[in-house]
Amino acid sequence: MKYFVILLGCLLISLTAWTQDTTRVKASSADSLLTELFDSASGTQPLLPDRMVFTQRAFWGQKGLLRLTGLAPLNAENRQKELKIRRTMLVSHQVMGFITLAGFVAQGILGSQLYNAKGADYTRLHDTHETVGTIINYTYGTTALLSLTAPPPLIGKRERGLNSIKIHKYLAILHIAGMITTNILARKIGQNPDLKPYHRAAAYTTFAAFTAAMVVMKF
Structure with a gap:
């Protein structure tokens, strides 16, 4: 177990470095594209895409919270700054994804041991399992x-057909649903132990979808 944790830590560090290197390469081209976008349009190009996630629109839309409060006025200069903020947040998103994935692996090991544990071992593993579960949440x-x-x-042309970003989003919907189901079943197992197989199935589905969502963004 000790060597597994060390190996997992090394893998996490390597994947994090890979994520940051890949993002740096994409960053330079993104900055150039943004500059060309505003320069060529002479300020007439729309500054925001028509389609945004509802949470993005709530904060960054034309009538979003950050616009209305004056914290982030909508103009070309601020949009360039926002692109850098976006890049930093998405790198952090990937790093936190790897940390969460490591937690899923640890939780899977604890869960498999918990199913066969009895007495004091069960109590110890159950408490650890709950603690790790809280951290993962x-x-x-x-x-x-x-x-x-x-x-x-x-702002740019949207790719038609199936691509890695769309697959990533579809898988995100799946692992979000799986995460919610896993947590609900975990709270009900104490009253109904027969739910254990369903809890385990939901957890494995969540792990598989989450892992696939991360892998698909690398290809």
């Missing part, structure tokens, strides 16, 4: 919020 929520509240992307 926080890291998972932070991961989601970093993506949902990031400034909107550049």
